Amino acid sequence: MQYTAAMARGDDDLGIVDALAQLSFAVQGMLARRASAYDLSMIQTRLLGVLRDREPTMQELARLLGLDKSSVSGLVDRAQRRGLVQRTPALDDRRAVRVKLTSSGRRIVDTVATRFSSDIASVTGSLSAPDTKQLSRLATRVVREYDGSAPVTDGQSRP
Amino acid sequence: MQYTAAMARGDDDLGIVDALAQLSFAVQGMLARRASAYDLSMIQTRLLGVLRDREPTMQELARLLGLDKSSVSGLVDRAQRRGLVQRTPALDDRRAVRVKLTSSGRRIVDTVATRFSSDIASVTGSLSAPDTKQLSRLATRVVREYDGSAPVTDGQSRP
DNA sequence: GTTATTAGTTCGTCCCGCGTACTAATGTAG
DNA sequence: CTACATTAGTACGCGGGACGAACTAATAAC
Numbered sequence: 001m002q003y004t005a006a007m008a009r010g011d012d013d014l015g016i017v018d019a020l021a022q023l024s025f026a027v028q029g030m031l032a033r034r035a036s037a038y039d040l041s042m043i044q045t046r047l048l049g050v051l052r053d054r055e056p057t058m059q060e061l062a063r064l065l066g067l068d069k070s071s072v073s074g075l076v077d078r079a080q081r082r083g084l085v086q087r088t089p090a091l092d093d094r095r096a097v098r099v100k101l102t103s104s105g106r107r108i109v110d111t112v113a114t115r116f117s118s119d120i121a122s123v124t125g126s127l128s129a130p131d132t133k134q135l136s137r138l139a140t141r142v143v144r145e146y147d148g149s150a151p152v153t154d155g156q157s158r159p
Numbered sequence: 160m161q162y163t164a165a166m167a168r169g170d171d172d173l174g175i176v177d178a179l180a181q182l183s184f185a186v187q188g189m190l191a192r193r194a195s196a197y198d199l200s201m202i203q204t205r206l207l208g209v210l211r212d213r214e215p216t217m218q219e220l221a222r223l224l225g226l227d228k229s230s231v232s233g234l235v236d237r238a239q240r241r242g243l244v245q246r247t248p249a250l251d252d253r254r255a256v257r258v259k260l261t262s263s264g265r266r267i268v269d270t271v272a273t274r275f276s277s278d279i280a281s282v283t284g285s286l287s288a289p290d291t292k293q294l295s296r297l298a299t300r301v302v303r304e305y306d307g308s309a310p311v312t313d314g315q316s317r318p
Numbered sequence: 319g320t321t322a323t324t325a326g327t328t329c330g331t332c333c334c335g336c337g338t339a340c341t342a343a344t345g346t347a348g
Numbered sequence: 349c350t351a352c353a354t355t356a357g358t359a360c361g362c363g364g365g366a367c368g369a370a371c372t373a374a375t376a377a378c
Contacts, residue, residue, distance in 0.1 A: 012299060016291055017279045019298035020186050026305040027183035041333070058357060071335045073358055078333075095343045095356040120176045123304050127297065132175055135297040138290060139178035140171060145282050146185040200364070217326060230366050232327055237364070254325040254374045 020142075030119040034112050047075060048084060048101065048109035055100040057090060084108065179301075189278040193271050202226075206234060207243060207260065207268035214259040216249060243267065 014022060028042070035045040043065070050056070050064050058076065062069040076099055079085045084105035090096035101109065124132050173181060187201070194204040202224070209215070209223050217235065221228040235258055238244045243264035249255035260268065283291050 013292075013296050014299045014302065016283055016295040016298075017276045019295045019302065020182070020279055020283075021190070021275075022302045023179070023298045024183040024186035024190075026302055027179050028187060030305075031180070031183075043334070059355085067334095068336055069357070070337075070359085074334075077358095090356095093344075093356075097357075116180075117176045120179055123301055123308070124175055124179075126304050127300065131297060133172075134293060135301070136175040136178045137172050138286065138294040138297070139175075139182045140173045141286065142282055142294070143173065143178065143181045143185055145285050146189075149282070202365070218324085226365095227367055228326070229328080229368075233365070236327095249325095252325080252375075256326075 026123070027120070030123070031112075031116050034115045034119065037115075038108050038112065040108070040112070043075060044079060044084075045109070045112065047079060048105055049113070051085060051099060051101045051105070052109060052113075055088075055098045057096045057098055059096070061099055079105070185282070186279075189282070190271075190275050193274045193278065196274075197267050197271065199267075199271070202234060203238060203243075204268075204271065206238060207264055208272070210244060210258060210260045210264070211268060211272075214247075214257045216255045216257055218255070220258055238264070 013019070031045065032042055035042065040048070046065060047061075050061065054060075054064075056064060058069055058072050061076070062072045065072065065075075067075070076085060076087065080087065083102055085099050086102055087097045087099055090098050124135065127135065172178070190204065191201055194201065199207070205224060206220075209220065213219075213223075215223060217228055217231050220226075220235070221231045224231065224234075226234070235244060235246065239246065242261055244258055245261055246256045246258055249257050283294065286294065
């Protein structure tokens with residue numbers, strides 16, 4: 001018999017493990033839902049998100065997304081086929097290409113980001129302003145702790 | 160130039176949107192990492208997790224995971240091939256099957272859950288006990304708000 | 319008792335990720 | 349300057365994963 005922790009807790013608290021786990025699924029679900037309005041998968045959305053303020057080479061993109069470079073080839077292929085990104089030759093290295101958003105891609109990622117923000121606002125709307133601030137701060141501290149201890153992560157996780 | 164909100168904020172606060180988004184990626188990353196030790200994808204892990212305290216039919220499983228029933232067929236096929244779950248005929252309905260964990264599947268999902276819990280503990284370790292409690296409570300409230308507002312795509316009209 | 323609905327599977331199609339093998343350009347000896 | 353290694357990117361095969369459409373079998377509804 002387990003779940004003793006849950007039984008010792010009020011129903012207004014899932015416990016830190018389940019609360020964070022379920023919250024992560026909820027947040028990802030909101031983002032996925034907004035992206036799916038444009039037929040964007042999660043990884044396509046992350047790609048566009050990363051490109052909002054960068055024009056990386058395929059190599060850098062692979063590192064930013066935590067993927068193999070061969071995976072990025074196909075990913076960019078499909079995004080390019082849909083007119084969301086474009087490849088341009090790198091100026092200084094004739095082997096390399098730079099990937100950048102098209103205007104259509106930028107418009108879409110901006111829209112998805114805006115709608116996602118309003119989802120977050122909506123779902124935190126029942127919290128008081130100080131509570132929201134507190135949640136934001138605590139979440140930030142956890143993220144920082146994670147970034148500080150986890151080796152392979154990028155930093156730009158959101159579209 | 161954007162990001163004015165970030166500039167108006169201290170560096171110890173990403174803002175509620177980015178904080179929750181990045182937190183969700185961090186949490187999912189921890190879970191994915193623990194699961195990958197057993198060559199489990201995220202969806203396979205969710206499958207095992209759902210089965211910890213249930214023996215649903217394929218139909219119910221599809222609803223629980225938010226997948227099409229045809230997707231669940233393949234998912235369970237692969238899990239069964241690896242000896243993680245088994246199909247048993249439902250007692251009351253000869254069309255239906257019930258899916259349950261094998262002992263091997265249970266052992267694995269329990270281990271993954273335990274390790275994931277310790278990851279969460281580690282990453283919230285720098286928070287004081289009251290702060291952790293507060294984070295847990297706030298996250299729970301947000302999750303409840305989400306569950307309460309998110310329509311589960313059913314759209315099925317009852318005649 | 320015929321018809322409609324429901325539970326599951328199968329199949330074709332696409333996306334996604336990896337590893338391997340390949341080409342082309344750049345670096346590094348000597 | 350010529351070899352050789354390294355780096356950037358692509359191509360291809362494989363398997364997992366998700367969907368919708370078409371199908372069988374059992375149940376429910378008329």
